[in-house]
Amino acid sequence: MSRVILLCVFLGSSLLAVSQTNIKGIYIINAETRVPVQEAFLQNEDASFNIEADENGFASFKTLPSTASTLTISRIGFETKKVHLDTLSITNNTAIIYLKAKVSNLQEVQVKATARSGVFKTISDLDIHLRPINNSQEVLRMVPGLFIGQHAGGGKAEQIFLRGFDLDHGTDINLSVDGMPVNMVSHAHGQGYADLHWVIPELIDKVNFNKGPYFADKGNFTTAGFVEFKTKDYLENNFVKVEGGQFNTFRGIAGINLLKPKGDRRSQSLYFAGEASYTKGYFDSPQDFGRYNGILKYHGSISSSSTLTATGTAFTSKWNASGQIPNRALESGMVGFYGAIDNTEGGKTSRYNTNLELLTSLNNGGAIRNQVFYSRYKFELYSNFTFYKEDPINGDQIRQKEDRNIYGYNGSYHKNFFIGNMPSETNVGIQVRYDDINNIELTRTKNRTINTAGIMLGDINEMNAGAYWSQRLSLSKQLDMTGAIRFDYFTNRYNDKLSSQVSSTNATIISPKLNFNYRLNDKVQLYLYNGRGFHSNDTRVAVQEGGKKVVPAAYGSDLGGIFKVGRKLLFQSALWYLWLDQEFVYVGDEGVVEAGGKTRRYGFDFSVRYEVAKNLFADADVSMANPRALGVEKAESYLPLAPRFSSVGGLTYRKEQGWNGSLRYRYMADRPANEDKSIIAKGYFVTDAAINYTKKRWESGLAIQNLFNVKWKETQFDTESRLQNEPAPVSEIHFTPGTPFFARASFTVFF
Structure with a gap:
């Protein structure tokens, strides 16, 4: 038996x-x-x-x-x-x-991170599940500790702040959508300029982010961190959404499946979505900000081992702007809080993308990903920061303009396997990007229509080729070690049409990384990340300096952990350090090259997620930083506008159907506006609220920005300017007012 x-x-x-x-x-x-x-x-x-x-x-x-x-x-x-x-x-x-x-509860959430996704994946997945992105302001705010500020009528890319950086419009943060770069190298307005307005918020499926220069597949601009957005491959439902709000604000969006679902799983999808929006704005002078977006996306299996994703997007926008207001003009009564010194500022921009991606699964368990993309981009911006300082008669308005083509390729190979009994993971890749920029200009103008002086005009050709290799070794069931190295090569060419000179140069940089993840159990994971990263500088700097100090290195370390305490509390904390090398910087608003010294930043990040009661969740993110310039007197080592303390958080009530809502705050503390801290950019505390009622076939909602209608200065700069008929220039805070109480209603039909 x-x-x-x-x-x-x-x-x-x-x-x-x-x-x-x-x-x-x-x-x-x-x-x-x-x-x-x-x-x-x-x-x-x-x-x-x-x-x-x-x-x-x-x-x-x-x-x-x-x-x-x-x-x-x-x-x-x-x-x-x-x-x-x-x-x-x-x-x-x-x-x-x-x-x-x-609707997940925190009791079900396990702490986990991989060498590919990083330690923030659990928090990112939870946040986007509980707080779906429904407007463009929320797109970047999904990243804990990241702040944005708009100061040009809504159409210009937002100013970004993170980890003790005033990132300008993207100089030290790598942004991508479906593998396509958002950042613009050698941009007319500023290096790394990153405009996300061509992304329709309702179509964002996932947000992956990490802080620091620790991931080999993330190259240029990855110093403070990276954020990659993934749009939906499938529309679960067709939908039509309309919005209306104060200040003559209107928005409409529709998403339509073009292939009928069939079978026990959807292996193919083709959908179209379009968005149109307009707002007069809350400024005394109308913004008349209009934006149009469209996307056509196919995703499907073309064989038993290959999946093709093909995407085409189109975006265009146009706006007026009131610009920045000097404090003295407000205090004297010359203009109101929402007024303008030069109300002829504004601009227009467009971007058209084609993106093809082929994922092939191999018989050995590996996967090869091949991606090619093309972008057609135009930009035209009118600004006036100094008013009558340079030209007391015509004024100091400038036009920054460019016409650009971007060609790119991303290829990668990924495989999980065993070395003996040791699990291992290999990721290798090649990335190539070529920017062909025509007639990039900086011109002094009057009322947008009259050219008063040409400052810069030329063509730029810039290529960045990068290769990386990353190897994870599971030294035990708890401990993973990932070593990686990245190599980048740059070529830069500038045809100066004002001086009839052509200059070119090249540069290289090697970026090693070493990361450790220790998973104590499904409630505790510790990590130590170390790496070297970089951001490139403008081609007009590179050719002038002969390629020297134009790809400055950044060295960083993070020591932290993710912890699940009890059944309903999840938090992440990190101590971090970041050191940046000396560099030369092209100032896009003036057309000059300035030397930038070495800097160091260190700080502490803390994020907490707590389930207060069934369907009620609380969250808070706190960021503290000490950013300083090196090689100068301590009293003059402050980094202008770099945030030192900030926090965001709130309460969210989330159900599949019925009532949903949130109450959220944003707090930015006072920060130095100049090197000796003699001028301060004042902080702000702003509260937003939203409430929705959801049924299977429809949803209605009300969103309110600045619930308590506080007056706040969204962006601030220490600028030397001269008002008309002033005897001499004055250096002081110039600001753009933040949104007042702004209510917006929406109604969505699903079918």
């Missing part, structure tokens, strides 16, 4: 091993919409197998141990499911697992 029992056990084990050998993997699918559940997390009973589902919801079993018998499948926003492998229904060597969507 015992021999019979042993034989049965042996046969059962053999059959299980055979079934696992024959099955290539499983698809994780939304039970209601049949849409793939991307990035679902799979783990076996002893945690020796950890993997995320790909864009098609597919998880490969290539590295699944033969001893595995059960898998736990989880994803924020879905019910966790435990699957017994011997019960899978296999078709064509694959199986399908359906997950039911739900």
